[in-house]
Amino acid sequence: MIVVAVVYGRDTLLRRVTVSGHASGLQKGGNIVCAEVTVLIRTAARLLEGLPGVDLAGGPGKRGEFEIRIDGVDKRKLEYVKAVGDYLIQGIKDLQEEFPGDCLIEEKQRR
Secondary structure, eight states, X not given: OXXXXXXXXTTSOEEEEEEEEOOSSSOTTOXXXXXXXXXXXXXXXXXXXXXXXXXXXXXXXXXXXXEEEEEEEOGGGHXXXXXXXXXXXXXXXXXXXXXTTTEEEEEEEOO
């Protein structure tokens, strides 16, 4: 099972996404759910990395792990960061709906 843990800031902006695990089924490297989650998370990270006004940390860990942490966002970049986050989360939710045994999203709001 792939678990995607999402934390939103008080401002409802995506602040942290942690991906861990593997989808069941096909052999390692051959599962479409793993591939789709990987493409979504890596693309979101690539869109945000190096963007002026966005303080980003994280990246791939050991096999089956990835983290994006958004520690700060210039107010001029808020809408862009929100759009990237919305795209990522909608894609993960769609995967969870289509493959409920292979993908789970857990969402939390910072207090």
